[in-house]
Amino acid sequence: MKEISSSRIYEILGDEFKNIYIVDCASQCVYAFKESLKLPGFSQSMKYNDAMNQYIDDRVYESNRDMLRMALSFHSLYTRLEKTEQFNIHYQSKSDSEVHFMYTHFGRIMDGNRLDKIIIGFANEDLDIRRNNLDMVNNTIVPSGLRRKVLIVEDNEINREILKETLKDDYDILEAINGEEGLKILSQNYKDISIILLDVVMPVCDGFEFLNRQKSDSLLASVPVIVTTGNNSQEDELKCLGLGAVDFITKPYNARIVKSRIDSVIKLRESSMTLAAIERDELTGLYTRQAFYHHARTFIDFISNKNCHVVVLDVADFKLINGTYGTKKGNDVLVYLANAFRYYGKNGLLTRYEGDQLLGLFHSDEHIDVEKIEKNLYKIVEDAPIPNIRIKVGIYENVDKNLQIPIICDRALMAVKSISKDFKTNVAFFTKEMNQKQLAQRQMENEFKSAILNKEFKVYYQPKYDVKTEQIVGAEALVRWQKQDGEIISPGKFIPLFERDGLVVQLDTYVFENVCQFQHYRIQNNLPIVPISVNLSRASIHFSHVVAKYVEIVEQNEIPFDCVPLELTESAALYSQQIATITEQLVKAGFILHMDDFGSGYSSLTSLNELKFSTVKLDKSLIDYINQNRGKKIIQQAIDLGHGLDMKVVAEGVETKYQRDCLEKMRCDEIQGFYYSKPLKEEDFISLASY
Template sequence: MKDFDSSRIYQILGDEFKNIYIVDCESQQIYAFKETLKLPGFSLCMNYDDAMNQYIDERVYEKNRDMLRMALSFDSLYARLEKSEHFNIHYQSKSDTEVHFMYTHFGRIMEGNKLTQIIIGFANEDLDIRRNNLDMMDNTIVPNGLRRKVLIVEDNEINREILKVTLEDDYEVLEAVNGEEGLKILSQNYKDISIILLDVVMPICDGFEFLNRQKSDSLLANVPVIVTTGNNSQEDELKCLGLGAVDFITKPYNARIVKSRIDSVIKLRESSMTLAAIEKDELTALFTRQAFYHHARTFINFISNENCYVIVLDIADFKLINGTYGTKKANEVLVYLANAFRYYGKNGLLTRYEGDQLLGLFHSNDKLQVEKIEKNLNKIVEEAPIPNIRIKMGIYENIDKSLQIPIICDRALIAVKSISKDFKTNIAFFTSEMNQRLLAQRQMENDFKNAILNKEFKVYFQPKYDVKDEHIVGAEALVRWQKSDGELIPPGKFIPLFEKDGLVVQLDEYVFKSVCNFQHERIQNHLPVVPISINLSRASIHFNNVVERYVEIVKENDIPFACVPLELTESAALYSQQIAAIINQLVKAGFKLHMDDFGSGYSSLTSLNELKFTTVKLDKSLIDCINQNRGKKIVQQAIDLCHGLDLKVVAEGVETKEQRDCLKEMECDEIQGFYYSKPLNEEDFISLVSC
């Protein structure tokens, strides 16, 4: 390693820089003088341009790269330091998912009149800044209550004073008497300066040189410049505009024109900043969904004669990753997948569509890109930041361009959802069969409102029997959809759909009202009445005023609360403070609560302890195992546990005499299932109860 004069280097840079490098101008080799952060490229003794390019590629935010590459090539750097002792370059650096404001200080060592060494110091400009949104980092909109800053660069004191008086009521005014001083002030305050008013003719550093040097700095170049001059030369105006100025004002100044021009430029700049902020996702730097929708329609219209493809990448069990590894690691996985998607799908329009779903739109010329993503899916999984993740891929090819963009995207999502539970398959294509199912679901959603009005939803009753004397002691209300044209839609088709889209809240209340009306008529006519339980879905539990609505319906029908118990599925009853509050309100109002589907896969012991259920219903999956030794022990223990907590036990899904006999031996309280009765329509149920 070459010998360097430490005292001269620290005299030039001071000691605040964590990384300092020396470039030997004769060999154009770069050497580490002080190295704390191990920056890529510079960590080795190598050619300066190669080292700088490696650093820029690996650490500099992509929007700054091209400008930084041009400004910091060895030839540009050498020429600039021949004229100036030192200067700063501001830019944005990235590491993992974080972006930092950085600056690099360049200084020189001269031997006589010859530049022999270049000193480079790297520093984090603001250690407190930690922002994930790359586009928002470019500029900062001034918060409400703070005045925007305007920098006036003008050597003429009278003109400077005129501008200051014109603007100081509305802006905080900074002043510089020449371009060199102006660049220094800009370098120190560029994040806060909204606009620069720049005179062209000045000593030391004129307006043209100011614009040139400002343009070479990635961040300083973001501050708009209005050029002011007493010269009406069109050539000067074009030259300034070519160097990046946004507007031109001639002297003498007209206060209204000056204010109007400044206001227009600032509004335009801040509007573009706002658009940039909402266009890109904070974490992945891909388009947000709304920005994607906007650009996708333009994209499709532009290539109207070509086929298009939509791809969605979905991380399976992402909530589990969050819970196991933590949010930071989960975010790292998302950033990694976004970068892989960007790499293999270079020409696509890419978006973070949902929390853990990335989506891309490609045209037919990019079919190779689509195939490349398919081919490398396993590789993407293998190189992920955590092991054993599963990435599912849904593809909608040759899209129907007449559809709305959200519907087009939904088709790729439907494809990926079709394999969400399939551990063997990772890629699925949207098919005509999927489309038919989708159309059928849309039709059911469209028909729902009229079905409620026309009472097409029919309540069926499945009896519950006392195990000891085998008498009917209650029933569960179930719903069937009997369409006006005679078609019977099974609940397995419409209930999951309505749970997903929220229509189940209305359906739950419809069934509850129907059962309350039924019980009211029985009581009014002095007929036998047994409790009929009604299912309350998770969506209904969280619905506003559910307790008040259900209490009102009971009171309107003038019936006891005990004759309409409410069944909550085990998953819906998983304990939380919010659910506990609602359940306590229901109990306080007078409702009896049954826990449905106990043992279906969730841990409900906390719920049993904290929530005031009166009855537990053992899921059919437990009853199906009752003839096995281990299964029998599990059911017996569940019954004993519930009885120990003073809870009744209902076994549902009982289909055989052997199951019935076993449950009777275990002292189960009630049985529901096909062994005694299938769900009955109202007429048949009345006949059964009347016997």
């Protein structure tokens, strides 16, 4: 291709463009002249239509693509540049997880009377159009600090003056004497113009051509047009409406009618803008949850004869992604997944349901193919912006259409939640058992308050035995739920639930108060006591007034702090500055701290070093390996570690004589487990302890 000088390019485009491409009209090939943002897969020479289609697919916001394909086809472009030296096209682009407002400038280089080269410049014009830069004025959207602008495109000076005089008190006025000038003004100010008053009959570029050219640019086309005309030709009205005009005003002008029509059109447009802002998630472009709820009911009712399915995509450990790679990269992941969801769920209604959860409602009479979903997931993970992301999928198949939309969505969420900790399983279906479990959990939550008032939670005591003397030297307080009808609910059902919803803080306090009252009774009646440890959950540790509350309970019962040690699970005691501060306050107040469940997973040696524990309790999962050589060595090292840090060592979950004898040889201090005793009711514990 014949070289073109830089000065000639800048003469046509200026120097503001990030990307400049040159199209050779004879070969219809496009070449990169200046390219700071290279297109993926862009070669030194590509056919123009291929290059534009690739650009549109990769960069252009979905709703603008069809318009651009028509406006930027080589034939359309060539025909237009034969008639005009240059023009702009405005559109929205999506990159860096954000929507950008772009414009492309097209210019021409002639060889005599023949169009020889087309020069294309791409530029970003992000100014202040984004929703968060808009203020609400009179319940409508208006650019911050500005009055609405009206563009009057009218060649007759008297008519322009009449319109200006009618509107000047309420609007800022821009003027153009023909359609060509009007398009130029619109291109430069479309973000601020609320409405266009367009005359049909004008020289240079009439109203019909104006509308036709405006229609080819999606952002310019978003500005509503009211056509003004001196004749009452129904044919002209229909032609203008077909080209995108929204209303007609006839001449001579009636001030009240002009103002009323303009006001109605602007309010309608701005209401639509407000709705669009509310409906779409700004990051992903998917529906917001509330908009999804609204449209989902219509969607289901419309296809009442077909089966519907809800599918949830959940990113495992998304907080870890944000913490490791940063929030921007986390946003990139969400945008990528939203686009993948669109691709694989073309016929669905999609929403960003939660921060890292995407949800879709689909219709199909075919059975869901899990193998196909697994393959799609593999492809999505392979191409993700960061390596090794894990995506879980929850599915509610053949939804009950009589249910409310939030309940329908909850069922898919239940399914994905059921595999959130399962590294082997990526797809789960909602089952009736899940629903029954959720109903049971909600019932437990609803009954919690009355259960506390009615003292349905019973404190049980599991003795701790000295290994050498085999005498009871302490106990751990555990809780059971015995309902008034006699039903007993396992702690494995209600403790994890209450830990998730925060009710465990009240339950911890309830148990601690009961144990303190038990110790108070023993002391007041001159009966012997042994330390009874009480569990302090993760949620309670983070409760802001936990130290003051527990100190108050001890002082009210007039008992020594060391007779109610506090047990912190290993995971709850993972070292942090907040945990360090709380534990230091507890120790300073007089409490003795035990690390519970050591060896169950985290094994935080930092916590043992930094936090002031007096006792470490070896978890049952560790003791179960005592019959293996490696397991025995690990347990021995754990005991030696505890002693080396001047701590007592208690072994939990001891069930056999062999385990007990091994622990004695290893110089473990205390044993707790079914070998000696299961958790006991208060009266049984007193009887067994013989005090």
